[in-house]
Amino acid sequence: MAVLGGKFTTLEGLLKDIRELVTKNPFTLGDSSSPGQTEKLQEFSQKMDQIIEGNMKAHFILDDPAGNSYLQNVYAPEDDPEMKVERYKRTFDQNEELGLNDMKTEGYEAGLAPRR
Structure with a gap:
């Protein structure tokens, strides 16, 4: 959450940024990391490289309960055959x-503070 906030990029650029955040973080792959964690993250990084290079297929799910993301449909006004948009009602936990x-939000008047 908010690690890659405020970005305008392609999916490839986003995947590269995620891979870099994981591999360049000294707490995940540096002296502070555990051997098992290091192996898993290196495997993850290799899989990310394969996806970025087009040698491995993956489904990218962008779950944005706040609705702050934008994905451009390059086929507009037609539907993008590679993209599926699902709108849903947020859960209690997401709202929390x-x-x-x-x-x-009740009991407020325009321009006035709430009465106590």
Whole structure:
């Protein structure tokens, strides 16, 4: 969350950035990491390289409960055959993570603070 925020890029660029974040982080692959974790992350990095190079297929799922992402349909106004958009209602846990469950929206008047 927010690690790669504020980016305008391609899917390939996003995958490269994720791979770089994982492989360049000293806490994941440096002296502080455990041997088992290092092996798994190196395997993950190799798979990412294969996906980026087009040697391995993968499905990319962008789950954005806040709706802050934009994917461009290069086939517009036709549907993109490679992209499926699913709209859904956020779960209680997703709303909780976004701080929406305790947000008070009733009893406010335009330009006035709430009465106590």
